[in-house]
Each structure stands twice: as structure tokens, then as C-alpha cells.
Amino acid sequence: MNPFQYTRSSAASGAIQSLVKEPQAHFLAGGTNLIDLIKMGVLRPERLVDINALPLRGIEAIAGGLRIGALASNSEVADHPLVLQDYPLLAQAINAGASPQLRNMATVGGNIMQRTRCNYFFDTAMPCNKRSPGSGCGALDGYNRMHALFGASEKCIAVNPSDMNVALTALEAVVHVKGPKRDRKIAFSDFHRLPGDHPEKDNTLERTELIISVDLPANSFNRHVHYLKVRDRTSFAFALISVAAALDLEGDKIKGARLAMGGVAHKPWRLHGAEAFLLGKTSGEDVFRQAARIAMQGAKAYKYNQFKLTLAPNAILQALKTASSLG
Ligand SMILES: Cc1cc2nc3c(=O)[nH]c(=O)nc-3n(C[C@H](O)[C@H](O)[C@H](O)COP(=O)(O)OP(=O)(O)OC[C@H]3O[C@@H](n4cnc5c(N)ncnc54)[C@H](O)[C@@H]3O)c2cc1C
Structure with a gap:
């Protein structure tokens, strides 16, 4: 581990100027990812700018939705009454991750x-083009069991x-960020990117931009x-595969559907085609199975993750069945 400087910021603008x-x-926020990467030599920062003293922990109702501060802990979000009431999908997803201590x-x-x-x-x-651009991709012909089915590159x-x-992604969140020159909003689906020729860039955030909060628009995806x-x-x-499924049901008629998958792409993978197919249909196993088939169009597996081609549609089917209370 390389020596580095440590600064504790009390204002967002100061933290940004340090970068x-x-x-x-x-x-530096909770440090649960960053410190591991430093210890393993993946990152060699010269300075860590601790942002934990910034007033970004609030979770509050706003006109048309909910605002979650960037420093709210994963546990605080998953346990918050408004999240449990209006966005239970988010609480479920957070609680599926890591461990209580990490959250x-x-x-x-x-x-x-x-x-x-x-x-x-x-x-x-x-070799890893993401860690060290131009060095190659060890996973392409390596042990690629955890790897992508969609949107990957050479x-x-x-x-x-x-x-x-x-x-x-399924809840169509919006990320508010502050930069040295301007503030801006990024739709969650535009936040993360596909690897293309520049896998070293995970997302569309500039290095000097700070995430301030995440807004969740109001929706009717809070029951199923x-x-x-x-x-x-x-x-x-x-996750080998994960599925976020949300249905807006009137009886068994599907008035709206949101579907996204994890563990299958360089970014959280929204299943727009399957959502469009479900609209107006009567919920049931056959319809869900067809939606899963549509969702898998264009999937490409590698040597060790072929099993995901079966696991993913089965997971979509099961998530939709459970969401709709079919079992
Ligand atoms: C053993 C283990 C198991 C885990 N299992 C899971 C799992 O099953 N599912 C899952 O989803 N996650 C899992 N995680 C990952 C965990 O969720 C992340 O480590 C955690 O969410 C990172 O948050 P942090 O606040 O600790 O970030 P940090 O480690 O502090 O920072 C991570 C990165 O985010 C940047 N950053 C932090 N805050 C901001 C901000 N406001 N604006 C801009 N950049 C910022 C930092 O500069 C850094 O690059 C696991 C982690 C561990 C160690």
C-alpha cells in the first residue's frame, strides 16, 4: 500500500477543488471499496479527500418523489419508512448486497x-484494460464465469x-452531481456506460464531479x-444474475412493467423490450416466459458463463412470478 495524504473536507466545493x-x-466515503482497491495495488492515490463531514446524509420526500443524499448509508436507505413504503424494490436490492456491517x-x-x-x-x-488501458483483457479467454452477456467489447x-x-435503473432514478464549474443531473440509465474502447471509464461522471444526491421519481411500482x-x-x-422486477397491476392486467438485470453487463441492464411486451398483457407464466425470451435476445456467452444463458431467463421468469404473487 502506497503512502497517501488525507484531507477531511467540510464543504463540497472544497472537496471538488482538491480533486x-x-x-x-x-x-473517500465509506471506504469499503476504495480501501480494498488501494490495499491490493489496483489504485495508488496520492490523496484521499474524506467527504463524510459533508451534509449529504438526508433522505426526504420532495415534490414528485424522494431525495436520497449521497452519504446516506445503504442500511439507512433500506430501512427508511418512505423507501419501504414507496420503493420496496430498492430496499430489497440493497439488502441483497454485502453484509449488515458493510451496508x-x-x-x-x-x-x-x-x-x-x-x-x-x-x-x-x-492484464486488464480497465485497470491498465492497453494491457489486454485477461477474462476474454480466461476464467470468465462471472462475466457479461450483453454489451461487452473485445x-x-x-x-x-x-x-x-x-x-x-428500474426505478428511473436521477443522479445530481456538482462539478467545479456547474451542477448537473444524470439519468441513471446514462450514468454507467458500456466498455467499448475505453473500459477504464465505468461511467459518465467526470473525475472532479461529486455525487450530491439521487432522486427517485414517484411511481406506482410499490406493491408488485x-x-x-x-x-x-x-x-x-x-450476483451471478440478478433481476429487479416491478409490475403495476390492475387485477391481473399489466398496466406497467419495469425490469432490469444485474451481473450481465458493464452497466445495470434495463430490459426495455420485455417491458414493452408485457404492457397490456394478462399476467401469467406463459407471458412472463415470453418476456424473458425477449429479454435474452442478443445475449452472448463466453467459455465459462454459458450457464447464464439458461439461468438469466429463468431468473426473470421467477422474479416476475414472485412480483405478481404467482409464486
Ligand atoms: C466483502 C464485500 C462484499 C460485497 N458484496 C456486495 C454485494 O453483494 N452487492 C453489492 O452491491 N455490493 C457489494 N459490496 C460492495 C459495497 O456495496 C461497496 O463497497 C460500497 O457500496 C461502496 O460504498 P462506500 O461508501 O464504502 O464507497 P467508497 O469505497 O468510499 O468509494 C467507492 C468509490 O466511490 C467514489 N465515491 C464515493 N462517494 C462518492 C460521491 N459522493 N461522489 C463521487 N464519487 C464518490 C470513491 O471515490 C470511490 O472511487 C461488497 C463489498 C465487500 C467489501
């Missing part, structure tokens, strides 16, 4: 920004590891929801 001045400075430390901003769990990214002895087949991000996570252990493991 403007030093190209190797990073924001107490981990923040919303840090969870959104967490790096991939691809072994080749973590192992500094191996440069990178890693997946986004977050559970929370899958729910935020389910977050299904399939993993090697029933706790404390990242």
Missing part, C-alpha cells in the same frame, strides 16, 4: 461508483457488481415488486 488540484486524489458503512454514492469484481481487474499480475467483458444500481439475486452463497456474495 481539481491533484490528478491522483479520490473522494452500515457503505454509502449511496460509493455504491453507485463501486468498481467491477472481475478477478483480472483485482489481480495486478494479470477490450472488456466485466460486469457492474452493484445490486442497488439494478433497482435504481421483487429483487431476485442468484449467487454462489446465499449471503455475502456478488
